[in-house]
Amino acid sequence: MRMGQDPRERRRDETAENGGFAALATAPFRIDRDRIEASPFFARLGGVTQVVSAGGSAVLHNRLTHSLKVAQVARAIAERVAGSAESGEMAAKLGGCDPDVAEAAALGHDLGHPPFGHLGEQVLDRIARHRYGLADGFEGNAQTFRIVTMTETGGPTPYGLNLTAAVRAALLKYPWARLHFPDPHPVNLPVPPRGAAEPEDGPGTGSAKFSAYSTELDDFRQAREPFADRIEWWQQTVEASVMDLADDIAYAIHDLQDFHRIGVLQHAAVATELGQWLSGASAFGELPLDELRDEHRNPGRSLESLRRRTHAKDSWVASDDAFSAAVAQVRTELVEGLLAIPFDGSIEAEQAMAAFSARWTARLVDGVVLNATPSPRTGHVTLRTAQWHEVQVLKFVHRRFVLQRPDLALHQRGQASLLTSLVDALDAWLGDRDEAERLPRRLHDLVELSRAQYAAVANNAPELLVGATGEPVTGRDAVRGLARGRAVIDFVASLSDRQASGMLDAISGRTGQPWSESFVL
Known part of the structure; x- marks a missing residue:
């Protein structure tokens, strides 16, 4: 680290020049923002599902347009925090809140999302753990950190984007590994x-969410080092908290817009659920737990389950009065406002959509507060009680009336089968000695990279090498097996939806067209 340098500006490799990247900015954090935005992994997000595949539609959100809107909200929040004398001073004591850092993290927060979004994440995690014995499986946040520190090769160093410590730390939404790190682990x-x-259906498998694999822990430690005496070891940095909150706000608003636009979010169903609960809140509150399980046929019960979960998991903020007010607010704004008139592409409909988005974004950003001693369940940057509950209700509407639809489940089962078949085909290709010289060059390079990484872990921290069932992994062949699995998962995760589908068609002989796409990822 050069003399007088802010430790937050420390890069992964202090000796590196810009290399192939022409820096247009001079401020360290602006350079990071530009590097992320110039990455092919960032461009790839335009072809990755947000909730459902856009199918070529220019108006439905994909991971790229979602990331741009998260960045817009994150910068607004960070400027609000840093611009106030009181919150700005508090943020400085906690490690800083630079709008460029928050914006860079928001732009990069979804780089690790695989084809088909969260569905792809679940499939690759299951394959990584059960087929390849990778104890830390697959997680989109950890994959993001792996990309910016290791597998992105277009930056100024051979590995990663050589980002500052502040931006790398801001990307650590869940600043721990799945297992073993840090010690003590926050799961305890x-x-x-x-x-x-741990997930309820996976005891012993480690944290449900995490932001680093065992192969990137050195970068994790270096990124967090400047904040060691500012925040707790398990807490997000202030800038990571800004990014996390901005992601929640964008998700709560923009995904509802998408499904209203395509006619999936139906006025009657949402109105009945919210109206029934509001008119009978006291009676719903007295229902035995087992009677709430039949939610889909009994309007109001799903919402009551949400109210109870907020008390069970987030007692630090849960309020029945605030919950009731949030349900009423969402019914007024969403049900009686936006959904009351079917979207028909008219000027009136577009203006109603834009007004809904602007009004809610402003309302939620206006509810941002900085807390020096937050609950472990939230970051330093959070929402006031009223707005916090409104976000929960908005997200509930999306989950209950979009994500739980059987037609979406049917679509996703096909995508899961596609990804599983593609992994099978690539793994078989890797095992074919006669075809070893004709592997996609990107896959070959990822295998070599992973072998070097896992060999280093075996030498320097063998306690981190455990299988999916917790048994130690020893021996050269077993370690190389882990590396092979990680490389295949890296390769598949770096594809867009269309690339994954097209490659499976090509590798399985379902198309007569030669594979003609330049394979840069």
Whole structure:
């Protein structure tokens, strides 16, 4: 680190020149923002599903347009925090809140999302753990950190984008590994941070959400070092908290717009659910837990389940009065406002959509507060009680009336089968000695990279090498097996939806057309 340098500006490789990247900015954090935006991994997000495949539509959100809107909200929040004398001073004591850092992290937060969004994430995690024995499986946030520190090769160094510590730390939405790091692990805290608890259906598998694999822990440590005496070891940096909150706000608003636009979000169903709960809140509150399970046939019960979950998981903020007010607010703005008139592409409909988005974004950003001692369940940057509950209700509407639709499940089962078949085909190709020289060059390079990484872990931190069932992994062949699995997962995760589908068609002989796309990822 050069004399007088802010430790937050420390890069992964201090000796590196710009290399192939022509820096147009001079401020360190602006350079990071530009590097992320210039990355082919960022461009790829235009072809990756947000919730459902855009199918060529220019108006439905994909991961790229989502990331741009998250960045817009993140910068507004960061400027609000840094621009206030009181919150700006507090943020400085906690490690800083630079709008360029928050914006860079927001632009990069979804770089690791695989084809088909969260569905792809679940499929690749299952394959990584059960087929390849990778204990840390696959997680989109950890894949993002792996990309910016290791597998992106177009930056100023051979590996990663050589970002500053501040931006790398801001990308650590869940600042821990799945297992073993840090020690003690946040899963063992009396109140685990959001995402740190084990999934209910996977005891012993580690945290449900995490931001680094065992192969990137050195970069993790270096990124977090400047914040060691500012925040708790398990807490997000202030800028990571800004990015996380901006992601929640954008998701809560823009995905609802998409499904209203294509006619999926139906006025009657949403109105009935919210109206029934509001008119009978007291009676719903007295229902035994087992009677809430039949939610889909009994309007109001899903919302009551949400109210109870907020008390069980987020008692630090849960309020029945605020919950009721949030349901009423969403009914007024969403049901009686936006959904009352079917979207028909008219000027009136477009203006109603834009007004809804602008009004809610402003309302939620206006509810941002900075807390020096937050609950483990939230970051330093959070929402006031009223707005926090409104976000929960908006996200509930999306989950209940979009994500739980059987037609979406049918579509996603096909995507899951596609990804599984593609992994099978690529793995078989890797195992074919006669075809070893004709592997896609990108896959070959990823295998070599992973072998070097896992060999280093075996030499320097063998305790981190455990299989999916917790047994130690020893021996050269077993370690190379982990590396092979990670490389295949890296390769598939770097594809767009259309690339994954097209490559499977080509590799399985379902098309007579030769593979003609330049394979840069």
